[in-house]
Amino acid sequence: MSAVTSRTRTGRARDSRIPPGLLALALGGFGIGLTEFVVAGLLPDIGDQFGIGETASGWIISAYALAVAVGAFAVTIATAQMPRKPVLVLLIVLFILGNAICALAPDYAVLLLGRVVAALCHGAFFGTGAVVAAALVTPERRARAIGLMFAGLTIANVVGVPVGTLVGERYGWRATFAAIAVIGVLVLAGIALMVPVGAGGAQPLDLADEARALRSPQVWLSLAVTVFGFGGMFGAFSLISYPLTRLSGYRDDALPWLLVLFGVGLVIGNVAGGVTADRARDSGLLVGLLALTVVMALFAVTAANSAFAAVLLFLMGVFGFGITPGIQARVLDHAPGAATLASSANIAAFNVGNALAAWLGGATLARGGAASPLVVGAIMAAVATGLLALARSIGPQRPTS
Numbered sequence: 001m002s003a004v005t006s007r008t009r010t011g012r013a014r015d016s017r018i019p020p021g022l023l024a025l026a027l028g029g030f031g032i033g034l035t036e037f038v039v040a041g042l043l044p045d046i047g048d049q050f051g052i053g054e055t056a057s058g059w060i061i062s063a064y065a066l067a068v069a070v071g072a073f074a075v076t077i078a079t080a081q082m083p084r085k086p087v088l089v090l091l092i093v094l095f096i097l098g099n100a101i102c103a104l105a106p107d108y109a110v111l112l113l114g115r116v117v118a119a120l121c122h123g124a125f126f127g128t129g130a131v132v133a134a135a136l137v138t139p140e141r142r143a144r145a146i147g148l149m150f151a152g153l154t155i156a157n158v159v160g161v162p163v164g165t166l167v168g169e170r171y172g173w174r175a176t177f178a179a180i181a182v183i184g185v186l187v188l189a190g191i192a193l194m195v196p197v198g199a200g201g202a203q204p205l206d207l208a209d210e211a212r213a214l215r216s217p218q219v220w221l222s223l224a225v226t227v228f229g230f231g232g233m234f235g236a237f238s239l240i241s242y243p244l245t246r247l248s249g250y251r252d253d254a255l256p257w258l259l260v261l262f263g264v265g266l267v268i269g270n271v272a273g274g275v276t277a278d279r280a281r282d283s284g285l286l287v288g289l290l291a292l293t294v295v296m297a298l299f300a301v302t303a304a305n306s307a308f309a310a311v312l313l314f315l316m317g318v319f320g321f322g323i324t325p326g327i328q329a330r331v332l333d334h335a336p337g338a339a340t341l342a343s344s345a346n347i348a349a350f351n352v353g354n355a356l357a358a359w360l361g362g363a364t365l366a367r368g369g370a371a372s373p374l375v376v377g378a379i380m381a382a383v384a385t386g387l388l389a390l391a392r393s394i395g396p397q398r399p400t401s
Helices: 020-037 039-050 054-078 084-104 108-135 139-171 173-194 207-215 217-238 241-246 252-302 306-322 324-333 339-368 372-394
Strands: 005-007 013-015
Touching: 020 039, 020 054, 020 084, 020 108, 020 139, 020 173, 039 054, 039 108, 039 139, 039 173, 054 108, 054 339, 084 108, 084 173, 108 139, 108 324, 108 339, 139 173, 139 252, 139 324, 207 217, 207 339, 217 252, 217 306, 217 324, 217 339, 217 372, 241 252, 241 306, 241 372, 252 306, 252 324, 252 372, 306 324, 324 339, 339 372
Parallel strands: none
Antiparallel strands: 005 013
16 A cells, blocks of 8 residues: 555644646646747747737737636626536637637637637636645645645746747647647546535535635735736746847847756745745745745846856746745635635736836836846836735734634
């Protein structure tokens, strides 16, 4: 008999296996992350086929981000009367449909429609999935379970995006979207077969109870930390090619390998952040945000050194995604009985922060130079650190009821 249990301090046996349903959720995170990020490498080919310029091509990314933020609330509310497992199934059907539309799109407008359809499931999937993931394990492993689900998103950056871009270059960009739709079919089967019927609560959501979560100061402060902390990091990352090519001296053909390095940092940070959050959630978040602030500030002033730039890019991924399990767990902890809407709101906050930081970084590029997105990111991370310190000062780290 293999050892699949460990013992707590009280001597009780505790199952340490990863629930199969959690693996299905992680694969879903992988597919959704691939949908969001792989398109950046496909934009030139899409633009050439449809005869559109850079601005119109950029809307293929912007429309997705906007739909994620809207869908995080709208889809969660629309499915409030359904148990969580059927909600996950419907969300993945929406994901498959959106990517199939993209693969078959005859023109730019239909492609945009497909992107919006696929994006509508994003926020609600991670919001609902986080609640289900936390319910599949014992309470002391909740943050690690959430981290594993989000690990699919990080692995998409390390493995999925380079492979998806290669598929697009070899077989055409439509083949990439078709392959993502196939991944969606696998996720659909995994959730249907592996996620228990009652996981995360089998009863319909009470919207009045869910809405009460949004009245909690701790929830709003947590969402603000997400906007400024995670948003500052990912907003800087979205424009990272400018400091790497203009200041660090890297050629364009080196960027994919640098992005893989960043992606490895995301994976390491996600795993470490989950373990830390289960042991000392708010303290770990505070250290992570301070470290992220310092890393991006150092990156901004030392970007001319290519070796330093590579190391700091890796560390930016480690600390930037290291805060994700903790902040998601913090929202859940401070929204007892109303976790789904609050969790989906946190996914919306991720995307609001991304859009805000990318806009600020882009607006300062012309005047502030190529390092300005990193400066903006460091300032936003510092604001997030202050907000978390404020949250800790006005209430307990974990609610007592």
